[in-house]
Amino acid sequence: MMIVMKNKEDRMIDFVAKSYEENRFDPRKALARSQNGTLCRLLRMSKRIVMLSRIAGIAAAVIVGIFLYTSWKNSWTDYTAYDVAQTFTLPDSSFVTLAPGATLRLQRHKDDRLVRMTGKIYFSVRHDDRTPFRIDAGSGFVKVLGTRFQVDSRDSIGVSVVSGKVLFSAARSGEEGLVLTKGQSAVLRRGSSAPARLTPKHPNPAAWATGEFIYVNTPLPEVLSELSEYYGVTLVVPDAESRRLSGEFSTSSLPDILSLVNSALGVSIVIE
Numbered sequence: 001m002m003i004v005m006k007n008k009e010d011r012m013i014d015f016v017a018k019s020y021e022e023n024r025f026d027p028r029k030a031l032a033r034s035q036n037g038t039l040c041r042l043l044r045m046s047k048r049i050v051m052l053s054r055i056a057g058i059a060a061a062v063i064v065g066i067f068l069y070t071s072w073k074n075s076w077t078d079y080t081a082y083d084v085a086q087t088f089t090l091p092d093s094s095f096v097t098l099a100p101g102a103t104l105r106l107q108r109h110k111d112d113r114l115v116r117m118t119g120k121i122y123f124s125v126r127h128d129d130r131t132p133f134r135i136d137a138g139s140g141f142v143k144v145l146g147t148r149f150q151v152d153s154r155d156s157i158g159v160s161v162v163s164g165k166v167l168f169s170a171a172r173s174g175e176e177g178l179v180l181t182k183g184q185s186a187v188l189r190r191g192s193s194a195p196a197r198l199t200p201k202h203p204n205p206a207a208w209a210t211g212e213f214i215y216v217n218t219p220l221p222e223v224l225s226e227l228s229e230y231y232g233v234t235l236v237v238p239d240a241e242s243r244r245l246s247g248e249f250s251t252s253s254l255p256d257i258l259s260l261v262n263s264a265l266g267v268s269i270v271i272e
Contacts, residue, residue, distance in 0.1 A: 079104040081119075085209065094133070097122040097209035120152040122209035127164075136171070140188040140195065143167040149180075150206040158198070160185040160205040168195050202226040213249040213257070220245055220265065227257065234272040243267065 079088045081098035088104075089095045092113065096104060102119025113133045125133045127146030135142040140157035142149075147164020151157070159168045161180045168186050169177025170193055178186050178195050185205065188195040203222060204213050208230055215223055220243040224235040231254045243265050249257050258269050 075107065077106045092126050092128065094126045095124050099208065117151065117153060119154055120150065122150045122206045124148045139171050141169050141171045156190060157188040158185065160200055162206050170194055211250060211252055215245045215247055217244050217246050224269070227254065235269050236272055237267050237269045
């Protein structure tokens with residue numbers, strides 16, 4: 001037996017024909033029946049629309065919440081120095097000076113400040129016990145305890161502290177490492193499992209960023225080597241090995257510094 005499904009129009013025709021055959025067709029009842037059916041369908045449809053709207057609203061709120069949380073969690077602020085050194089102020093009022101070519105990425109949470117870096121960067125970090133400041137330099141890791149210091153990751157990873165103290169460790173060693181204080185330096189060489197203390201090559205390793213040179217009975221050859229590197233020149237003077245210098249210079253003018261050194265030591269430094 002085959003069942004034939006009738007559409008809406010066919011059912012309406014059958015209803016009218018049957019009513020005529022039975023001589024009981026009432027147009028008003030037919031209209032009311034038709035309107036009642038339509039009204040029921042409209043009510044059912046409106047309920048579905050309201051329900052779908054609520055579901056869509058909830059889904060949209062969830063999606064927006066996930067997007068905002070993901071954006072906040074994964075948000076990074078990038079800083080780059082190109083041809084010249086450049087100083088930036090971070091949102092927590094710390095500031096950093098990037099050597100040419102250096103890059104820094106900062107991710108700040110309510111309970112943490114994480115930095116990823118390349119190149120050479122001088123840090124002056126605002127102390128905050130509630131939000132530690134951590135530096136990921138690749139194979140080396142620095143936890144800041146409120147200080148001014150330099151991190152150089154161009155070859156080996158070197159850390160030099162100007163003031164305060166830091167914890168310097170290999171990235172895979174957790175909290176184990178060296179605590180460095182004012183005037184101390186350490187280096188983590190490629191392939192090493194821990195940093196080693198180091199005598200700085202220059203008395204003022206961060207002078208390129210601070211513009212401050214401090215010497216305490218420093219051999220003159222070390223002074224000339226540091227100034228030569230900082231200003232990109234070659235400085236020579238006869239009989240430099242026997243002389244030592246004590247003094248503090250905060251100036252960007254090399255001729256002014258040389259004039260002071262010449263007067264203090266009775267020498268004549270030559271720029272080659």
